[in-house]
Amino acid sequence: MAHLFNRNVLLGVSGGIAAYKAAEIIRALQQLGATVRVVMTHGAQEFITPLTLQALSGNPVHTQLLDAEAELGMGHIELARWADLFLIAPATADVLARLAAGRADDLLTTVALATPAPLLLAPAMNQQMWRDAATVENVATLKARGAHLVEPAEGLQACGDVGPGRMEEPTLIAQAASSLFQSGLLAGRRVVITAGPTREALDPVRYISNNSSGKMGFALARAAVDAGAVTTLIAGPVQLATPEHVQRIDVASAQQMLEASLSALPQCDIFIACAAVADYRPAAVNAQKIKKSGEEMTITLVRNPDIVATIAAKPDGPYTVGFAAETNDLVAYASDKLRRKSLDMIIANDVSDPEIGFNSDSNAATVLWPGNGRQDLPRAGKATLARQIIQLIAQQLPVAE
Numbered sequence: 416m417a418h419l420f421n422r423n424v425l426l427g428v429s430g431g432i433a434a435y436k437a438a439e440i441i442r443a444l445q446q447l448g449a450t451v452r453v454v455m456t457h458g459a460q461e462f463i464t465p466l467t468l469q470a471l472s473g474n475p476v477h478t479q480l481l482d483a484e485a486e487l488g489m490g491h492i493e494l495a496r497w498a499d500l501f502l503i504a505p506a507t508a509d510v511l512a513r514l515a516a517g518r519a520d521d522l523l524t525t526v527a528l529a530t531p532a533p534l535l536l537a538p539a540m541n542q543q544m545w546r547d548a549a550t551v552e553n554v555a556t557l558k559a560r561g562a563h564l565v566e567p568a569e570g571l572q573a574c575g576d577v578g579p580g581r582m583e584e585p586t587l588i589a590q591a592a593s594s595l596f597q598s599g600l601l602a603g604r605r606v607v608i609t610a611g612p613t614r615e616a617l618d619p620v621r622y623i624s625n626n627s628s629g630k631m632g633f634a635l636a637r638a639a640v641d642a643g644a645v646t647t648l649i650a651g652p653v654q655l656a657t658p659e660h661v662q663r664i665d666v667a668s669a670q671q672m673l674e675a676s677l678s679a680l681p682q683c684d685i686f687i688a689c690a691a692v693a694d695y696r697p698a699a700v701n702a703q704k705i706k707k708s709g710e711e712m713t714i715t716l717v718r719n720p721d722i723v724a725t726i727a728a729k730p731d732g733p734y735t736v737g738f739a740a741e742t743n744d745l746v747a748y749a750s751d752k753l754r755r756k757s758l759d760m761i762i763a764n765d766v767s768d769p770e771i772g773f774n775s776d777s778n779a780a781t782v783l784w785p786g787n788g789r790q791d792l793p794r795a796g797k798a799t800l801a802r803q804i805i806q807l808i809a810q811q812l813p814v815a816e
Contacts, residue, residue, distance in 0.1 A: 419593050420448035420659050421637055423796060425498035425532070427523045428468070430458015432573045433505035433539035433582040437463060440504055441471045443589035452494065453477065454523050456510070480522040491522055495529035496777050499798045502592055503527070504565075505539030505582045508550050514562075515553035531795040533595050537565040537588050542578030565591045596802070600809035602643030607683045607733070608636050609676065609690035609722065611651030613669045617714065618701035627691035629653035631738075631778060634801035635687055636661045642805050644685070649675045651690055669693055669719040676722055685808060686733040688723035691740060695719060724756040734812055736760045742767035746781055753783050760784045760811060762804060770794070782807055 424444050428437045437459075441451050451472045455465055465476035480491060495501075503510060503523070510523070514536075519525040527534060536557065544550060545567060558564060565588050568581045582588075610632020614622040629650060637658040639646045647662045649672055657663045664679075666672045669692045676686070695716035705712075727735040737758045739749040742765065749763035764780045779794040782804065788811070792803050 418448050418659060419444060419589070419596070421656075422449045422596065422798065423497055423499045424449040424451050424592060425454060425494060425501045425526065425530070426451055426472075427454045427456075427501060427503035427506075427510075427526070428459040428463070429456045429503065429505055429507045429510040429523065430461060431505040431507045431539045431582075432462060434459045434462035436582060436585055437468060437504065438471055439585035440502075440588055441468065443585045444502075444592065445472075447589055447593055449589075449592075450474075452497070454494065454526060456521055456523050458507075477522055480525055491525050492529055495526045495532075496794060496796055498526075498530050498532040499796055500535060500592055500595060501527060501530050501532050502535045502537070502588070504537035504588055506536040507538075508540045508544045508547075508553075511536070511538065511550060511553045511557065515556040531793060532799050534562040535565065535588075535592055535595060536562055537582050537591075538567050538580070539582035540567075540580050541574055542576050542580040545578075545580040563591070563595060596641040598642045598802075598806070600642040600806060601639060601685070604644045604684045604812075605647075605682050606636075606639040606644040606685045606687065607647045607649065607676065607679045608632050608639065608687045609649045609651075609672055609692075610636070611653040611655075612691050613651045613672055613693045613719075614667045615669065615693045615696035615719070616667075616700045617697050618703065618705045620704050623693055623696070623716075624652075625691050625693065627651070627653075629655050629690075630776065631797050631801065632687075632689035633658060634797040635689055635804065637798065638801040638805040639685075639687075641802070642809065645682075647679055647682070649679070649690070669696065669722065673720050673722050673725065676726060680726070680729065680733065683733045685736070685812070686723075686726050687736045687808075688726070689738050690722075692722055693719055721756070723758065727757045727759075734759045734808070736762065736808060739763040740766045746783070749781065749783055753785070760808065780804070784811055 452474045453468045453476045455478050469476045565583045569579045570581050611629030612625045612627040614624045616622045633655050636648045640660045649664045664675050698715040698717045723737040741748050745763050749761050753761040762780045778800050780792045782790045
C-alpha cells in the first residue's frame with residue numbers, strides 16, 4: 416500500500432499553467448501521510464498565490480533566496496536538510512534547463528543543489544517544447560544524475576495543442592513519490608533494531624538515563640520497512656509513534672533490552688544496535704524512595720551487558736551493525752569498536768555537535784566496515800540518512816544462500 420507516513424516532502428512549484436494543480440498535489444501527498452512544505456518561483460506566484468498553498472500545507476511558503484530573516488539561519492540549507500524528497504511539479508522547460516546546467520539563481524534551484532534528498536520531477540510544457548532536442552537532452556542529463564521523472568501525459572493542452580507535455584495527475588504524482596521510498600533492497604529479510612535510551616532504576620521514582628530521543632532508530636525502522644524487511648523495533652522509553660508495519664517491543668532497562676534482543680534472534684537476519692544503552696546501572700535498587708540526607712550520596716554502579724557485542728558473538732548470528740556516539744576522535748574510537756566487538760558495520764556520529772546530536776532532526780555519520788570500508792554521510796535529515804544506511808547494509812550484506 417502506498418504511503419508517505421512521517422515523510423517530509425518539499426514541493427517546488429515553477430511558473431507554468433499547471434501550477435494551479437499544486438494545491439491538489441499537496442492534498443494528495445498529505446492523504447498519503449506526508450508533511451509538506453512549498454517553495455515557489457516568481458513565475459509560479461503569477462498562477463497561484465503563496466497564501467493558498469500555505470493554507471493547504473499548513474506551513475509558510477518560501478519564495479525568496481535572499482530573505483534576510485530566513486538567511487540568518489541559512490534558510491535554504493535548512494529546507495534542503497529538512498526534505499526527505501524534493502518534488503518539483505510543475506517542472507517547466509526553463510527549470511529543467513537550469514537544473515541540468517547546475518544553476519542556483521533562485522531558491523528552488525539552490526535547494527535542488529543543496530539537498531541530499533531524492534529529486535522527483537513532474538514536467539509540464541507545450542508538446543513541442545517537450546519534444547525539443549534541448550529539453551530531451553536536459554531530461555537525459557538529469558536522469559543520468561539520479562533524478563526521477565513522472566513522465567508527462569498526452570492530451571489537450573492549455574494552448575490548444577494536443578500531445579505529450581501535460582503534467583500528470585496529482586494522485587499519480589503522489590504515488591510516484593511514495594514509490595521512491597519502497598526499494599525492495601531487503602525484501603524477505605528480517606531486521607531487528609534497538610532505539611532510544613535505557614533507564615536504570617535507583618528507586619521507584621529515580622533513574623539513570625541519557626538524552627537519546629530514539630529518532631534515528633525509528634527512522635531506520637521506517638527505512639527498513641520501505642526496503643521490504645520484516646522489521647522489529649525494540650524501543651527504550653521514548654515519545655515517538657510506532658512506524659507503520661513495524662512490530663514494537665517496549666523495554667526500560669539495558670537488561671530488558673538484552674533479553675528482548677536475544678528473544679528476537681531466531682527471527683533476525685540483520686541486527687542494528689542504534690539504542691544509547693547505559694554502560695552502568697546501580698548495584699542495588701532501593702525498594703522505597705531514597706530520602707534526602709547529608710550533603711553527599713554515594714551510589715555503587717556495575718557494568719551493564721554489552722548488547723551489540725553479545726549479539727555479534729553468537730555463532731551463526733545475524734549481520735550486526737553497531738553505533739558509536741562519540742564526542743572526539745570519532746573514527747579512531749569507532750574503528751576500535753568495530754574490531755573489538757567483531758561487528759559487521761558501525762555507524763559513527765559526533766554527539767558533541769548540537770546540530771546533529773541527541774534530539775536533533777538531522778544527523779551526519781561515518782560508516783565503517785571490515786577491510787577498511789568507509790562511507791562518509793553528510794548532514795541530512797534522519798530519514799534520508801536512515802535510507803542511506805539501509806542501502807549500505809544491503810550492499811555489504813552477504814548473499815543469502
